[in-house]
Every structure is written in C-alpha cells, then in structure tokens.
Amino acid sequence: MIVERNVALARLNSFGIAARAAALVRVRGESDVRDLLADAGWGARSKFVLGGGSNIVLTGDVKAVVLKVEVAGRRVVGETAREVIVEAGAGENWHALVGWTLDQGLPGLENLALIPGTVGASPVQNIGAYGVELQDRFHELDAIDLHSGETFTLNAAQCGFGYRDSVFKHAPAKPGDMGLAGRALILRVRLALPKAWRPVLGYLDLERKVAETGIRAPGARQIHDWVVAIRRAKLPDPAVIGNAGSFFKNPTVSPEQCADIIGRDPKVVHYPMPDGSIKLAAGWLIDACGWKGKSVGNASVYDKQALVLINRGGREQPATGGEVMTLAGAIQTSVYERFGIRLEPEPVVV
Numbered sequence: 486m487i488v489e490r491n492v493a494l495a496r497l498n499s500f501g502i503a504a505r506a507a508a509l510v511r512v513r514g515e516s517d518v519r520d521l522l523a524d525a526g527w528g529a530r531s532k533f534v535l536g537g538g539s540n541i542v543l544t545g546d547v548k549a550v551v552l553k554v555e556v557a558g559r560r561v562v563g564e565t566a567r568e569v570i571v572e573a574g575a576g577e578n579w580h581a582l583v584g585w586t587l588d589q590g591l592p593g594l595e596n597l598a599l600i601p602g603t604v605g606a607s608p609v610q611n612i613g614a615y616g617v618e619l620q621d622r623f624h625e626l627d628a629i630d631l632h633s634g635e636t637f638t639l640n641a642a643q644c645g646f647g648y649r650d651s652v653f654k655h656a657p658a659k660p661g662d663m664g665l666a667g668r669a670l671i672l673r674v675r676l677a678l679p680k681a682w683r684p685v686l687g688y689l690d691l692e693r694k695v696a697e698t699g700i701r702a703p704g705a706r707q708i709h710d711w712v713v714a715i716r717r718a719k720l721p722d723p724a725v726i727g728n729a730g731s732f733f734k735n736p737t738v739s740p741e742q743c744a745d746i747i748g749r750d751p752k753v754v755h756y757p758m759p760d761g762s763i764k765l766a767a768g769w770l771i772d773a774c775g776w777k778g779k780s781v782g783n784a785s786v787y788d789k790q791a792l793v794l795i796n797r798g799g800r801e802q803p804a805t806g807g808e809v810m811t812l813a814g815a816i817q818t819s820v821y822e823r824f825g826i827r828l829e830p831e832p833v834v835v
C-alpha cells in the first residue's frame with residue numbers, strides 16, 4: 486500500500502475544481518483496502534471513495550483519506566436462461582465497458598453510452614439515459630466494508646435503487662438501516678444483458694433519429710452511435726469543459742401541482758410517471774427562469790442545456806466549489822420563487 490500525500494485533485498474530478506487530498510491510496514483490489522484498515526496510522530482515519538470524479542463537487546480540500554478506485558477487469562462470468570452476466574472492475578471506464586460489451590456481441594447497454602465516470606460509480610447514482618437505467622441491467626455487485634474489511638455481495642433489491650439514487654448515497658439514519666454512504670467501497674459490478682435483445686427507442690431524441698434516418702429497426706451499435714451523437718450535441722465534453730452532467734434531478738410533482746404550473750406556463754415539459762406523479766424537466770424550469778449562460782465567478786450555466794453547470798475557467802482559472810454551489814443555490818431560489826419547486830442537486834457535494 487502506497488499513501489500519496491498532498492495530491493492535486495483537479496484532474497481527478499470532471500469539474501476540474503482545484504482541491505487537494507491530504508492523503509490518497511489507489512485501490513486495485515480488496516487487499517489494498519485491508520492493508521489500509523490494518524495500518525496503525527491510517528486505518529482509523531475517515532475515508533472518501535473516489536471513482537471517476539464525474540459526479541462530485543469539491544468545496545474544499547479533502548481531509549479524509551481518498552480511496553481512488555482502480556479495480557480493473559472485464560469478463561463474461563456466466564449466464565442464466567435469459568441473460569448473459571458480465572463482470573467489470575469498479576475502476577473501469579463506463580463508456581469503454583459499453584463499447585466492449587457491443588464488441589462481444591452483447592447488446593443492452595447502448596442507451597447508456599458516453600455517460601462519464603467509472604463502472605463503480607454507476608450503481609451509486611443508478612445512472613440512466615434515453616429510457617434505460619442501470620437497475621434495468623443490474624445483476625449484483627461486490628463491495629468491501631470500510632470498517633470491517635469484509636467483502637459482501639448485494640443484489641438489486643439490496644442496492645435500494647431509485648431515480649439517481651441508491652443505498653450508497655445515504656448514511657444510515659438509525660442502526661440497522663441500510664445506508665452505506667461512506668461505509669462501502671464497490672469493487673466489482675455484474676450486469677445482466679438480455680439474450681432476447683430489443684431496442685429501447687421510446688425517448689423523444691431517439692424517435693427523432695429514427696424519423697430522420699428512416700432506420701426503423703436499428704441495431705444496438707446504431708443506437709449507441711445515435712446516443713453518442715445526441716449527447717455530444719447537447720452536453721459538454723468534460724475533457725474540454727469541466728462539468729458533472731445534470732446538476733439537478735428532474736423533480737416530480739402531483740398532477741394538481743402540474744396543472745397549476747401548466748395554467749401559468751403552458752409549455753412546461755412534463756412526463757406522466759407510472760405511479761401517477763408527473764416528472765418535470767428541470768432543464769426547462771431553469772431555462773424558463775433565464776439562467777442559460779449566466780455565471781457566478783467561473784461557474785456558469787451551460788448555454789445548450791440549462792441543467793448542466795460548467796467550469797468556464799478551465800484549468801487556468803478553475804471555478805471553485807463555492808462558486809458552483811452559490812450558482813446552484815441562486816438557481817434553486819429562482820426556480821422556487823417562480824414555480825414553487827425545490828430542485829435537488831444530483832452530484833455528491835464534498
């Protein structure tokens with residue numbers, strides 16, 4: 486185990502925020518975690534798990550020991566009657582895994598192409614795009630308990646998946662609760678890819694691609710390519726413009742509340758949910774409040790998608806976490822004042 490000291494985190498978070506870690510350990514397998522826990526000096530220190538850093542806002546230097554997850558490996562590990570089970574190390578790049586599964590002739594992840602970050606982060610926020618969420622393709626994961634050093638396996642129910650949510654985002658409210666935030670490090674994820682594959686094309690942007698191209702029965706590779714093109718057109722590439730994807734979750738409201746908003750703003754983008762609630766497009770709400778292109782210091786609202794906050798200062802003069810959170814707070818206030826809706830941030834604020 487090597488403990489690196491005073492490590493710059495700017496290249497380890499997709500916003501490019503210039504914070505530092507007092508100590509950082511690279512985790513390539515469970516033995517790295519066990520060595521750290523057994524260490525007289527470091528074992529008892531608080532710990533922070535860092536994947537691809539694509540869904541965090543660093544508001545200061547990190548005092549906890551940063552565990553940088555670098556567990557590698559991708560392989561087919563088995564099958565059920567209906568699915569092929571693929572396992573990937575938590576440190577693998579998510580988008581590269583999607584491409585690899587397609588190369589193996591295993592479709593199912595194509596709608597989730599180009600989502601930034603690592604495989605290990607994918608269950609934490611139950612990544613989703615274009616009609617597919619991770620939980621639709623999830624089989625199991627192996628994790629290690631950061632207190633006891635024991636490894637354990639969780640199935641989908643035990644992960645408590647919700648919309649951009651899981652047990653890994655919550656600290657236990659009381660003993661016995663399943664909150665695992667700060668408690669577990671995900672080592673490997675196993676995905677169940679359907680043998681009887683069918684395209685998922687219900688999302689408006691994909692329906693448009695079908696109409697534009699006339700390709701009525703696209704293959705998985707075609708859908709992958711469409712999703713990549715759609716994302717490139719409206720989302721900033723974090724390698725060029727620092728960002729953490731959607732900054733807020735899309736809020737859900739009651740049909741009455743939605744009708745009230747439609748009465749005042751007939752164009753509000755809304756989607757009925759299976760449970761009777763209505764999901765509103767947070768990007769539309771923010772856009773309607775006139776936020777596109779506005780800034781606080783070097784943190785700005787992306788001009789092509791109001792749901793994305795960006796670091797417009799690049800690596801030279803990066804936005805601070807404080808600027809990002811001040812901008813986010815001002816957006817929340819104005820959306821609340823106009824629509825009576827409290828937007829909830831999606832990334833983890835550290």
Ligand code: EPU
Pocket residue numbers: 613614615616719729730731732733734735754766767768769772789790791792831
């Ligand atoms: N819209 C505006 N103005 C804007 C932004 C959006 O009017 O500035 C409207 C769009 O025209 C569209 C609607 O709002 O009618 C929804 O926008 P979009 O299709 O871009 O999707 P989204 O709801 O903003 C969600 C996910 C994305 C995911 C896409 C595609 C959340 C918080 N975000 O965005 O996920 O890629 O759908 O499925 O659920 C992420 O989580 O980081 C992320 C990028």
